[in-house]
Amino acid sequence: MASTPPRAATLHEVAALAGVSHQTVSRFLHNKGPFKPATIERVEAAIQELNYRPNMIARSMRTRETGILAAILPSPVTAMPTPTLAAAAELARQSGYFMEISVIEGPAQDRAKRTQELLDSGRLEGVLALGALPGMSEQPRGPGTTALAILDQYDDRLRGIGPLADASALREIIETLAGMGHRRFLHIQGPQDWSSARARREEYLRSIEDLGLDSHGIRGGDWTLESGYAAVSGLEEDSGVTAVIAANDYLALGALRAAHDRGWPVPRRLSITGWDDLPTARYAVPALSTVAVDQRSQGRSAMERLIALVRNEPAPDSTIPVSRLILRESTGPAPEPEPSEVQR
Amino acid sequence: MASTPPRAATLHEVAALAGVSHQTVSRFLHNKGPFKPATIERVEAAIQELNYRPNMIARSMRTRETGILAAILPSPVTAMPTPTLAAAAELARQSGYFMEISVIEGPAQDRAKRTQELLDSGRLEGVLALGALPGMSEQPRGPGTTALAILDQYDDRLRGIGPLADASALREIIETLAGMGHRRFLHIQGPQDWSSARARREEYLRSIEDLGLDSHGIRGGDWTLESGYAAVSGLEEDSGVTAVIAANDYLALGALRAAHDRGWPVPRRLSITGWDDLPTARYAVPALSTVAVDQRSQGRSAMERLIALVRNEPAPDSTIPVSRLILRESTGPAPEPEPSEVQR
DNA sequence: ACACTCAGAGTGATCGTTCACATTCGGGGA
DNA sequence: TCCCCGAATGTGAACGATCACTCTGAGTGT
Incomplete structure (x- = not known):
């Protein structure tokens, strides 16, 4: 008394039930070629009846397309806002891809090596680096090569490009503060292997110079609260x-707390x-002045770029x-x- | 002049080069059975020479094991701490699995439906819900069924279980505060379809009663800063x-800010x-008193549980x-x- | 000298789908 | 009537690995 095996139905079984060939069913699933109405009906009924779902593995085997992309989380992982990741994953799914994630810690060299392994694994159609990946550059998909897109991307001259790199708001910050009377600034930078951190640093220096202001210097160096705290401490x-320009909110929140601990009122001092x-x-407390970036659309647009590279389509504008x-x-x-300072 | 096709080498090609049968190479890759030293040498050399990597797709097709797990992000995604996700992904990789991620938004019903689709897809060996998944329960892997583990899990009586559910620190908080003279408390709860949120709420109510204290009530209802702000506002x-017990830090930070805006000094008032x-x-500002939980080990232990379910092994202690x-x-x-209140 | 065992390796079928090609069928023009 | 054409469908091989067998030869006990 063998009970029905819970194995999934196959294309052949559907075909047999519908009284057509397996190829007809396959074509039906891909909307290829015209069909007689009667055929459509019978195939649809058979699929329904058997609760048929195509076996993606077998399909991949034949087509050599896995439909799998991988996202590499940045290091440290807290530098990755979840909405960015989620938006990228959603777009991948909507476009018919699966998205794996891969955590790669360690120094830039190790990261590049592990990334290369991913690219060579042959299992993936594309890889999206959600952060900086020093030493590697984007590449389209070719026969035998896996596409690579990098969220925090730079060009040949190490200039930041892509959605993360727009540092123009930094000039606006400095202009605004200068308009409020600020003359001497401090920059707390992010890790310089991120092109976005470099772009902000450069925009800071350029703005200071263009506007004839003073910079006391640059501190920081990673994306952590500790780093921001230390900078102001x-x-x-x-x-x-009188004004501290931090490269991200973690740095700024650390700086805020350091100011508090030194008894320096923000923003009064x-x-x-x-x-x-x-x-x-x-x-x-106090509420932080900051630059709002749309993390979801950053994630989405990075994924759009990756998918374009995978499909060898022109990059989406x-x-x-x-x-x-x-x-x-x-x-x-x-x-x-202060009066005392004026007297000196 | 056809250049060498960049297609990856197959098992057969390796076997041909090594002068053995494909089965021998296959056995070699799986460390099955003894080999003559000469055979080992030749096969290794051939693998090296051709830079052979087994085709996971073909393997999956035959073995019906995909080695793919999926993680479902909670909704809203900001409720997911990145370290938890990263730790789960790392353990999956170390255990030889790939981990996909899947974002499922919407009400509990939709989430359950989409999750069921994932389970039925036949592509996955296991699914890990990194959050609450009301209406679904953990299941081991059987022939034709996909394993499911839920980070925020509850038992038959809707009691929280698993690493997220330990609310004992809440009693400690209340005892400590009671020792400082606090008598009347407010709880800001999380969404009640999370068993961890329920566990904290229940522990709150129980502690208040056991210790003979007063509760002014319960507010909140999701995991957001806004909710915490509104509760105290x-x-x-x-x-x-005189004491507000929030179910997570977002709620607490919102509450902190609301107290500030009302001119209520924390912790003096x-x-x-x-x-x-x-x-x-x-x-x-002020630094938040909170409960430290090891997010990485939460992610890891949830993934451990999933892998045990996938392999039909007993749950790891x-x-x-x-x-x-x-x-x-x-x-x-x-x-x-206040004197005025005493007089009344 | 014989059968037996076991280490070590080989053979062919098979997983479920798609590809490339072959086949059938009905109708319209010469 | 015959041929041809396109619509609609069928046939068999192939993808690259593993599984379940079979086979070979050297050592062993009687």
């Missing part, structure tokens, strides 16, 4: 800095700005969503110079 | 609440606690990492009753 008492508009930024400066409580007019 | 001026120990919690109460600046002694 280590600031000399007489540095004259020190103005601080961030970048990313984290959910918590708005509820910080990525309408990069403009990042938008949001002024909250952490920025304000520059403090009046 | 809406508190009556004369509620008598109101103590606030969170849960999760987000990176920003420590740098908040999950040494649930104990969550640890961290007292920072947002908690302190209860305020003295």
Whole structure:
């Protein structure tokens, strides 16, 4: 008394039930060629009856297309906003792809090596690096090669390109602060193997120079709260800095806390700005002035680019969503110079 | 002049080059049976020479094992800490599995439906829900069925189980605060389809009762900052609440800001606690008292459970990492009753 | 000298789908 | 009537691995 095996139905079984050949069913599934109405009906009924689902593995075997993409999380992983990841995954699914994720820690060299292994595995049609991947560049899909797209991408001259690289809001920040009387700035930078961090740093330096302002220097170096805290903690008492431009919100929130611990009121003595508009930024005390970026559309547009590379289509004209400066409580007019300092 | 096709080498080609049968190479790759040293040498050389990599698709087709797991992100996705996801992905990889991710938004019903589709797709060996999945329960892998593990899992009586459900630290919080003189509490709860949120709520109510304290009530209902803000904003001026127990850090940070906006000093007038120990919690002003949970080991242990279910092995004795109460600046002694209130 | 065992290796079928090609059928023009 | 054409469908091989067998030859006990 063998009970029915729970094995899934195959194309042949559907064909047998419908009284047609397996090829007809296959064609039906791909909407190829015209069919007699009667055929359509019978095949549809058979599929329904057997609850048939095509076996993707077998299909992949024949077509050599796996439909699988992989996303590489940046290191450290906290630098990855979940909405970016989620948006990329959603678009992949909508476009008929599966998206795996791959965590690659370690120094740039190891990351590049593991990424290369992924590219060579032959299992993937495309790889999306959701962050910086120093030493590697985007490539389309060819016969035998896997496509690679990089969210934090740079060009031949190491200039940032792509949705993460737009640092123009930084000039706006500095102009705004200069308009409030600020003259001496500090930049807390991100890791310099990220082109977005480099772009912000460069825009900072350029703006300072163009506007005839002073920079006390540049601190930081990674994306962490600790780094931001240390930057402001280590600031000399007489540095004259009245505005701190952080490369992201984590750095800025760390800086905010350091200012608090030193008894420096923000923004009365020190103005601080961030970048990313984290959910918590708005509820910080004081609320953080920052640059709102649309993380979901960043993830989506990166995935769009990858899929174009996979399909060897021209790159979609990525309408990069403009990042938008949001002024909250952490920025304000520059403090009046203290009388004692004026006398000196 | 056809150049060498970039197609990957097959088992047969390796066998031909090594002068053995394809089966021998296959056995070699699986470490099956003894081999003559000479055979080993020749096969290894051939593999090296052709840079052979087994075709996972073909293997899957024959063995009916895909080696692919899927992780379902919770909704909203910001409720998912990246380290949890990353740790799960790492363990999957180390165990020889690939991990896809799948974003399923929408109400519980849709989520259950889409999850069921994933389970039925036949492409996956296991599915890990990184969050609540109301109406579905864990299942092992059988012939034709896909394993399912749920991070935020509950038992038959809707009691939370698993690593997320340990709410014992909540009692510790309340005992500590009671020791500081607090008598009247408010709970800001998470979404009640999460068993962890239910567990914290229940532990809150039980502790209040056991210790003979007062609860002003329960607010909140999702995991957002807005919800936490609203809970404290809406508190009556004369509620008598001196301590707010939030179900996670987002809620707590929102509450913190609301207290600030009402001019209620924290902790002098109101103590606030969170849960999760987000990176920003420590740098908040005031620094948030919270419960540190090891997100990485939560992700890892959930994945361990899934893999055990996939392999039909007994569940690993999950040494649930104990969550640890961290007292920072947002908690302190209860305020003295104001003279005016005493007179009334 | 014989059968037996076991290490070591080989043979052919098979998984479920798509590809390339062959076949059937009905109708319209010469 | 015959031929041809396109619509509609059928046939068999192939993708690259593993599974279930079969086969060979050297050693072993009697």
